[in-house]
Amino acid sequence: MKWIIPCFSTFFLIGCSADDSSIPSTEKANKQQNVIYQKGENISSAPIQQNHKRKTSSPENQTLQRKSKILLNVPLVKQNPELKYGCEIASLTMVLQFAGKKVDKLQLAKEIKKDNDPIKRxxxxxxxxWGDPDxxxxxxxxxxNAGYAVFDKPIIDLMQKYLPGRSLNLTGKSFDAVLxxxxNGQPVIVWTTGDYRLPDRxxxxxxxxxxxxxxxxxxxxxxVGYNEQSVYLNDPLxxxxxxxxxxEIFIPSWKALQKRAVSYQ
Structure with a gap:
């Protein structure tokens, strides 16, 4: 059996296409889980500006030297209205733009590999x-029409076109490797859920x-960043x-999605 994580419901697919109301408010989430998104957390260091120099050191060997807090100034790209199910492509667009590449989401949406197996109900x-997002x-x-998702391998393949020899698949690595x-100055595409919590359906x-x-x-x-308590995300939806x-909210969700993570070096 192959375990795969999509964005759909029985009749109308959700996940990447769920609107912002699906993300719980701070008040609601605090009541349910005690801790959740805390806006306005203090990050004393200024955002790091774009740095396009190639990094060659392994992200798994940097934990002892890791800063306690960091925030990268990654451009935000929204998936809507053109790409209802395009959260992965919008995220890839952000990362490539930060790396200095002049790309847009519609261009990448055409270029990503497709699995064209039709949906049958x-x-x-x-x-x-249906198809296989791997x-x-x-x-x-x-x-x-019915839409779904794509996973790390096709994203890596497309990234390789724009950053030859520099794409980095961190899938299956520890969260320390992601941090x-x-x-090291490179943002990471990560797979999670619409509200960043554990999947339950x-x-x-x-x-x-x-x-x-x-x-x-x-x-x-x-x-795009972290401190001792939180991670910081650019959300295309x-x-x-x-x-x-x-x-403590985000990491279990990421692990449930098989620790998928993609970046570059």
């Missing part, structure tokens, strides 16, 4: 079979001879820049 609307984007990214990458479908079991609410964002989320 039963009479109740349940998905019976192979390419599944569905219609624009949202005119060390930020410390699951679906499954067939793809060729595999069963893909999935949570309903998938999202991709750009990790909500349009929030440098948005703080408590580590």
């Amino acid at each position: 039963d009479k109740k609307g349940n998905i019976l079979s 192979q390419g984007f599944v569905g219609d990214m624009s949202g005119r 060390n990458q930020i410390n 699951w679906e499954e479908w067939k793809h060729q001879d595999e069963t893909i079991r999935t949570p309903l609410d998938l999202h991709a964002v750009v990790l 909500s349009g929030k820049k440098s948005y703080p989320v408590k580590k």
